[in-house]
Amino acid sequence: MKTLENQTLLYDEDCPLCSLYTTGFVKSxxxxxxxxxxxxxxxxxxxxxxxLKRAPNEIALINNETKTVTYGIDSLIKVIGFSFPLIEKIATVKPIHFILKKLYSFVSFNRKVIIPGNVKEENKLQCTPDFNYKYRFLFxxxxxxxxxxxxxxxxxxxxxxxxSNITRxxxxxxxxxxxxxxxxxKFNKQAVINYAGNLMTVSLFGSLTLMPILILNQFFQLPQTIILGWFGMTVLIMFLEHFRRVKVLKLPFYLSFTWILYRILALLLILNI
Known part of the structure; x- marks a missing residue:
């Protein structure tokens, strides 16, 4: 694999996702x-x-020789494309590049709600993306x-x-x-929307955890003990992840218990309709 030398990719150290894939670039x-x-x-x-305003939103790739910088999806295309030229050719085709750029923005502006990490407040420079209402509501x-x-x-x-039905x-x-x-x-609008993003990430994570059972049930008639047991385990994992995120966001701990309360109320409502 060809190595792109004398280039430095800036990453958000408070973002586990960013740390993971940039480490992967180096190790590979x-x-x-x-x-x-x-x-x-x-x-x-x-x-x-x-x-400094653009780099938190779009990952920056510094050319240490020319002191020039590439941003966002173009940085990733440059890194990956150096080892895989065909991928670079495909990714730079205008319609494909446009889609990739939008997908990149979708993930980048929402990375703090997809996989939140503890912020090191002692750092003078913070790699926090702008709060983008459009991409947050899309997510x-x-x-x-x-x-x-x-x-x-x-x-x-x-x-x-x-x-069940989809509307319900x-x-x-x-x-x-x-x-x-x-x-x-008592919190401002951004804090509420930010929490809503984390809330839906937990729900999405839980739903994806249920997928293996849905797939297996297409081929085998699974017993109710497995279906219910898997669901119960998923709810427990979701609760623990929700509790962790509430702590990271520095929000009231009781949100995890009102989260459970809502699910109990919703279940009672469903059973009595």
Missing amino acids: GMLDENGRKSYCQLSTEEQNFVD IGFALTLTSFILFGYSNLIPILPK EIILAFGQIVFQSLFLF
Whole structure:
């Protein structure tokens, strides 16, 4: 594999996802040993030619020889394309590049709600992306829709529940956002929307965890003990992840218990309709 030398990719050290894939570039040999660097560790000289407003939103690739910088999806295309030229040719075709750029922005602006990490507040430079309402609402809508469809399929595997429909699942998923928001009335709008993004990530994660059972049930008639047991295990994992995220976001701990309360109320409502 060809190594792109004398290039440094700036990453968000508070983002586990960013740390993971930039480490992968170095370990795979796409970048040399000095090919990644935390944005927070930018030198004074580097701060003179790196766009400090753009870099938190679009990962920056510094050419250490020419002191020039590439941003966003173009940085990733340059790194990957150096080892795989065909990928670079395909990715730079205008329609494909446009789609990749939008997908990159979708992930980048939502990375703090997809996989949140603890912020090191002592760092003078913070690699925090701008709060983008469009991409945040798109993410919430995407997670809500996918979650609703998966839960629709899974709930129909449980005979004791009334037959489900997509409308019911969408209402229940959206209802949780509204219900939880009632307990955040003291916080500003961005904090509430940020929490809503994390809430839907937990729901999406839980739904994807249910997918193996949905797939297996297409080939085998699984017993109810497995279906219910898997669902119970998934809820427990979701609760623990929700609790962790609430702590990271420095929000009231009781949100995890109102999260459970809503699910109990929703179940009682479903059983009595």
